[in-house]
Amino acid sequence: MKKNNLLVASLLTASLLWACESKKSESTQGTSDSLKIEQSAFGKVSDSTQATLYTLHNAAGTTVQISDFGGTIVSWTAPDKNGKFDDITLGCDSLAGYQKGVPYFGALIGRYGNRIAKGQFTLDGKSYSLAKNNGPNALHGGLKGFDKVLWKATPIEGEEPSLKLTYTAKDGEEGYPGNLSVEVVYTLQKDNSLKIDYKATTDKATVVNLTNHAYFNLKGGFDSDILDHEVTLNADKFLPVDATLIPTGELKPVAGTSFDFTKSSKIGARINDTKDEQIKFGLGYDHCWVLTDSTKNLKLAASVYEPTSGRVLEVFTTEPAIQFYTGNFLDGTITGKGGKVYKHRFGLCLETQHYPDSPNKPKFPSTVLKPGETYETTTVYKFSVKK
Numbered sequence: 001m002k003k004n005n006l007l008v009a010s011l012l013t014a015s016l017l018w019a020c021e022s023k024k025s026e027s028t029q030g031t032s033d034s035l036k037i038e039q040s041a042f043g044k045v046s047d048s049t050q051a052t053l054y055t056l057h058n059a060a061g062t063t064v065q066i067s068d069f070g071g072t073i074v075s076w077t078a079p080d081k082n083g084k085f086d087d088i089t090l091g092c093d094s095l096a097g098y099q100k101g102v103p104y105f106g107a108l109i110g111r112y113g114n115r116i117a118k119g120q121f122t123l124d125g126k127s128y129s130l131a132k133n134n135g136p137n138a139l140h141g142g143l144k145g146f147d148k149v150l151w152k153a154t155p156i157e158g159e160e161p162s163l164k165l166t167y168t169a170k171d172g173e174e175g176y177p178g179n180l181s182v183e184v185v186y187t188l189q190k191d192n193s194l195k196i197d198y199k200a201t202t203d204k205a206t207v208v209n210l211t212n213h214a215y216f217n218l219k220g221g222f223d224s225d226i227l228d229h230e231v232t233l234n235a236d237k238f239l240p241v242d243a244t245l246i247p248t249g250e251l252k253p254v255a256g257t258s259f260d261f262t263k264s265s266k267i268g269a270r271i272n273d274t275k276d277e278q279i280k281f282g283l284g285y286d287h288c289w290v291l292t293d294s295t296k297n298l299k300l301a302a303s304v305y306e307p308t309s310g311r312v313l314e315v316f317t318t319e320p321a322i323q324f325y326t327g328n329f330l331d332g333t334i335t336g337k338g339g340k341v342y343k344h345r346f347g348l349c350l351e352t353q354h355y356p357d358s359p360n361k362p363k364f365p366s367t368v369l370k371p372g373e374t375y376e377t378t379t380v381y382k383f384s385v386k387k
Contacts, residue, residue, distance in 0.1 A: 086220025
């Protein structure tokens with residue numbers, strides 16, 4: 001009888017252990033499934049080519065959706081001080097919206113981010129002509145820049161899921177020299193930051209300046225402007241521009257100007273300072289700030305705080321500069337996600353980069369890439385909450 005009781009107890013213990021292990025396995029599997037990168041159709045690029053939307057999740061509940069069309073960040077959710085998640089980037093519900101010519105919402109920008117004067121530059125004694133798609137100047141890579149091409153995507157699952165995107169821009173594409181092989185990796189990290197690693201090589205001397213053009217509104221909902229967002233830029237100089245938004249070549253101290261964000265300041269505090277010629281030229285802020293730390297180390301370049309939601313966005317980069325743009329050209333003619341109309345200054349951009357028009361400004365940090373060299377930069381957009 002005693003032996004039978006021992007046998008029953010042993011069987012019961014084994015059964016309980018099996019059940020616990022099974023439950024643990026199910027729990028682990030459930031977590032794994034929830035962090036898998038989802039893929040869904042995003043629309044037709046052409047009759048025979050389909051764009052795909054990739055959804056990255058982390059364990060904290062943040063999601064980032066990225067399309068292989070333009071390497072575009074389509075949506076990005078972040079929690080507010082009450083734990084409520086909202087989409088905080090402007091964009092479109094479908095591929096068709098992006099194909100209508102929206103202003104680079106969330107897109108990868110290249111081969112050269114920002115402006116090149118008169119669409120021309122000289123490299124190694126040879127002149128190159130680019131499309132003039134921004135008044136008299138070239139902007140963001142041309143008529144069909146990296147924001148309008150289909151990238152090859154490779155999802156990489158894990159606790160910090162990644163999406164690797166690759167594209168080869170052919171020699172002469174949009175007027176630029178060299179076959180440029182580009183790799184961009186988006187990684188959604190555990191701490192609610194999105195890391196973007198850029199890499200490029202070329203077979204002929206060329207110029208490269210890659211960035212991302214996400215428009216942020218930390219309130220979420222897309223029902224109001226960003227003028228009450230409080231911004232800090234770790235930059236003691238900025239680049240004054242001419243009437244066509246091309247840098248004059250001067251590095252001007254921000255102290256005593258409407259461009260001083262070395263201490264946290266509301267965007268709306270000085271954005272309409274009509275006495276400032278630079279504000280007039282940009283119709284607000286659309287300028288490049290020179291970071292105080294110009295090294296290639298990953299450093300804090302900017303931070304944004306939105307008091308209603310408590311959301312904080314920090315931008316870290318290895319680049320020497322950041323373009324701060326306040327959605328001055330949004331005019332209510334674009335209907336975005338959920339039928340929301342994007343009005344004047346409904347989004348802000350913080351584009352990490354080298355200086356605009358560097359190919360024509362020898363004193364600016366060089367953007368030349370030669371065969372045998374590798375272009376490598378990293379930018380991290382990190383979200384947190386201030387309660």
